[in-house]
Amino acid sequence: MNKAKSQQGVALLMVLLILVVVTMALTQMQSASRQDLERIEGRYLQQQGWGYLLGAETLARQVLTDGRIREQPRWWSTIRGEVVSYPVDEGMLTIQVKDLRTCFNLNHLASLTSQEASIQVRELLPWRLYINAAQENPLVHKNQSWTADLDLNQFLDLARDWVDKDNEALPEGAETGQYLLADPPRVAANQPFADVSEVNWLMPQNRQRFRQLPEGVCVLPDTRLRLNINTLAEEDLPLLWGLFEGQVQLASLKNWWNTRPAVGYKSLDDFWEDLGETNLPQDNNWKQRVGGSLMFVSDFYQVTIHMLLNDVQLVFESDIYLAPDAKTQVYARRIGPVDGAVRAKVP
DSSP states (O other), X not given: XXXXXXXXXXXXXXXXXXXXXXXXXXXXXXXXXXXXXXXXXXXXXXXHHHHHHHHHHHHHHHHHHOTTGGGSHHHHHHHBTOOEEEEETTEEEEEEEEESSSSEEGGGGGGOOOOSOGGGOGGGHHHHHHHHHHHHOTTTOSOOOTTSSSOHHHHHHHHHHHHSSSOOOOTTOOOHHHHHTSSSOOOOOXXXXXXXXXXXXXXXXXXXXXXXXXXXXXXXXXXXXXXXXXXXXXXXXXXXXXXXXXXXXXXXXXXXHHTOOTTOOXXXXXXXXXXXXXXXXXXXXXXXXXXTTEESSOSEEEEEEEEEETTEEEEEEEEEEXXXXXXXXXEEEEESSOSSOBOOOOO
């Protein structure tokens, strides 16, 4: 009798053990199935988002190459950064087009051949004026500490040595010989910046330096310093003031900006006329010098797409080059959130 009860107890324990094992297995299977479903849903949303990105790219490229659209005020509002929203299946999509010729291109430094200190190079006067304004005026830019470890002339000399093709260090610069002795050892790029974060590698190394640059400093796959007067935002006017070598009062530029034509300018003469001859220096050489750095139709654009699909937020960025023959090329894409954008490939 006792033996039978003992056997029944063992059998009951075996049944309970089997139930525990089966329960654990079912729980694991359920968890794995849930993960598989989430993975499939994530892949679906990514593919769906990628499709919207390519569609938005195509739309932007068509808009950029259609001259008739440029006559419409809505186009100019869009190209000046106005956010456009579109409802899509299972969510909302917003597109913002940014003209990249509304910043000072750091690769402009690669076009300079002078071995003089940056403080003596006339072509760097716009940089010195703008950066000093960005540091001194809290209304210009929020970041005031970008040169905490470098003064302005050190930064410019170091940046010029980083991108120039020779191995001769500027007065406050550094070349590969100095960088090899640094910690960590490295070499100067001796070519244009591929990304704004490369400034972190300038001596001394500072991983946060690129985040502290004024917002008006950028990197483009081009070595020219040019601004599009048709798309500059009001907060970008200090850039124009710097490009004008401080010869036109910032107040005059703000007055001009408030009356800028909705559809933009087509000629430099119209721009000078609206700005007002009395506000300009009576110097034809100055007009020719700064006029060569002004644009009316840009060549580099950035399309940013924010998507909300099934309560999931996705961010994409595409950089587009518009060639003189009106053909476009996407030279960089990023999946966000994006910080420290890459602008590497020269079209």
